[in-house]
Amino acid sequence: MSRASPRSIHRSHRSSRRSSDERRLDRTRTRSHGPLRPDSPSTAQSVWLVAEREIESKLRSKSFVVSTVILFLGALALVIWGGVSAEDESFGAPSVAVAADAADLVPAVPGVEPESAADAAAAEELVRTGAVDAAIIVDGSSPTGFAVLAKSDVSSRLLVELSASPTVVLLDPDGADDDLRMLIALGFGIVFLMAASLFGGTIAQSVVEEKQTRVVELLISAIPVRALLAGKVVGNTVLAMGQILVLASIAVVGLAATGQTGLLQGLGSPIAWFAVFFLFGFVLLAALFAAAAAMVSRQEDIGATTTPLTMLVMAPYFLVIFFNDDPIVLGVMSYVPFSAPVGMPMRMFLGEAQWWEPLISLAILIATCVAAILVGARIYENSLLRMGARVRLREALGG
Numbered sequence: 369m370s371r372a373s374p375r376s377i378h379r380s381h382r383s384s385r386r387s388s389d390e391r392r393l394d395r396t397r398t399r400s401h402g403p404l405r406p407d408s409p410s411t412a413q414s415v416w417l418v419a420e421r422e423i424e425s426k427l428r429s430k431s432f433v434v435s436t437v438i439l440f441l442g443a444l445a446l447v448i449w450g451g452v453s454a455e456d457e458s459f460g461a462p463s464v465a466v467a468a469d470a471a472d473l474v475p476a477v478p479g480v481e482p483e484s485a486a487d488a489a490a491a492e493e494l495v496r497t498g499a500v501d502a503a504i505i506v507d508g509s510s511p512t513g514f515a516v517l518a519k520s521d522v523s524s525r526l527l528v529e530l531s532a533s534p535t536v537v538l539l540d541p542d543g544a545d546d547d548l549r550m551l552i553a554l555g556f557g558i559v560f561l562m563a564a565s566l567f568g569g570t571i572a573q574s575v576v577e578e579k580q581t582r583v584v585e586l587l588i589s590a591i592p593v594r595a596l597l598a599g600k601v602v603g604n605t606v607l608a609m610g611q612i613l614v615l616a617s618i619a620v621v622g623l624a625a626t627g628q629t630g631l632l633q634g635l636g637s638p639i640a641w642f643a644v645f646f647l648f649g650f651v652l653l654a655a656l657f658a659a660a661a662a663m664v665s666r667q668e669d670i671g672a673t674t675t676p677l678t679m680l681v682m683a684p685y686f687l688v689i690f691f692n693d694d695p696i697v698l699g700v701m702s703y704v705p706f707s708a709p710v711g712m713p714m715r716m717f718l719g720e721a722q723w724w725e726p727l728i729s730l731a732i733l734i735a736t737c738v739a740a741i742l743v744g745a746r747i748y749e750n751s752l753l754r755m756g757a758r759v760r761l762r763e764a765l766g767g
């Protein structure tokens with residue numbers, strides 16, 4: 369029976385001692401730093417993971433898909449209706465006044481019962497006051513012997529029914545685009561209002577739901593709080609901008625298909641600027657909606673903190689509707705960050721903005737967006753794990 373040599377016994381003892389030291393070191397590391405685990409994702413990876421989660425959850429929501437389809441169909445119908453109404457003005461018979469000395473010169477127009485006027489001056493006054501759409505007076509220089517007076521535009525149906533092309537005198541040429549101005553104002557206002565309200569409310573509900581279910585505690589144990597906020601903003605911004613780009617494509621294709629090339633040329637640049645302004649304006653609002661929602665712990669309390677933001681979203685819509693013909697109000701709107709995405713494109717369409725004004729307005733909006741993100745991130749970080757009563761704004765800002 370062979371014996372182990374003293375050298376081999378020493379080598380075996382030293383190897384055993386090294387293994388024992390290594391196991392002791394592992395136990396020390398475990399007690400000090402916890403069990404070994406894979407490397408955590410980077411901040412950029414964390415942001416994109418949250419953004420993917422937000423996008424997937426929206427795309428799987430039937431209500432979101434249905435509302436988006438309805439929005440696209442409504443935009444398409446609006447563009448087609450605009451094209452059809454531009455070519456066909458037969459939605460109602462025009463009201464016409466006829467001067468007494470021109471009554472024998474005017475042929476009968478089907479569906480139109482002319483109103484009698486004492487003379488040409490009386491007929492012109494009826495047009496100026498809006499009592500009638502047009503008036504017919506004697507005009508010796510016209511081939512037909514009469515002329516048609518109109519305030520801002522004349523019905524093509526009336527001209528066709530008169531079976532001739534009389535001389536047309538516009539008393540207020542600058543007012544010809546009033547209906548188109550209102551239509552464009554409605555378009556910009558509705559798109560901004562619907563997108564900001566829909567996604568802003570969705571972000572707020574998502575934040576409160578994660579707080580109620582304590583899911584947020586699991587999320588911030590794996591990723592930083594600010595990465596969670598950034599992911600929510602990025603994900604919803606991607607979806608909102610996707611809707612805006614599709615709506616812009618529908619408008620461009622629809623206007624081209626219905627032959628409204630003149631309107632398309634006038635709307636091209638304002639639509640592009642609207643998309644740029646909307647991007648930064650939405651990021652600003654999304655960060656604030658998430659921060660406001662983090663201050664409460666129940667779905668029933670969301671309105672208490674998000675109502676001021678909702679009012680900021682609704683203000684541009686109502687302002688552009690009621691004051692679309694007021695250059696002073698539109699000028700102020702184009703520089704206020706919350707209304708600039710609607711006010712500045714509207715002024716550009718009307719030709720009231722200089723080339724440098726959108727650049728200055730955009731710089732103001734971007735600076736405000738950065739400030740809102742910093743403030744929103746602080747509120748979000750200080751309020752996210754606080755349950756129970758609503759967190760006061762001073763406490764959320766002060767931590």
